[in-house]
Amino acid sequence: MLPRINVIKICNASVDICERIVSLFCVDWFPGWEKFDWYSVQPSDDGLSEQNCVELRNVFKYPSKGQGITDTFYWNDRDCLVTNPFVCQRLKPGGKY
Numbered sequence: 001m002l003p004r005i006n007v008i009k010i011c012n013a014s015v016d017i018c019e020r021i022v023s024l025f026c027v028d029w030f031p032g033w034e035k036f037d038w039y040s041v042q043p044s045d046d047g048l049s050e051q052n053c054v055e056l057r058n059v060f061k062y063p064s065k066g067q068g069i070t071d072t073f074y075w076n077d078r079d080c081l082v083t084n085p086f087v088c089q090r091l092k093p094g095g096k097y
Contacts, residue, residue, distance in 0.1 A: 030060055030074035039063045042076050053080040 032038030040060045056073040078084075 028072075028074055030057075030070070030076060033060070033062065033068065036063050042074065050079045050081070051077040053078050053082075055082075055084050 030040065030042040032040050032042075039062070042060075055076050055078045057076045058070045058073045059067050060070065060074075060076075061067050
């Protein structure tokens with residue numbers, strides 16, 4: 001992440017990710033792949049590693065080779081040294097700061 005975020009709470013908000021409006025709800029972590037017995041459920045940090053930052057993503061690993069794309073973006077815990085595109089803030093039409 002370019003700006004690092006250690007604590008964040010966004011409730012019932014919409015954000016602009018790469019020109020696409022994405023709706024977010026509180027604590028919307030990836031639930032895991034149902035067809036693989038909830039594999040890749042998030043947050044997955046054991047508290048001892050460096051996954052102390054969050055990111056929004058829609059691609060998650062399968063238990064074997066490959067990965068899948070979800071219909072929506074979910075929170076994922078991630079190492080803070082990993083760089084990702086950032087989320088920009090803009091007003092809703094007719095909105096105020």
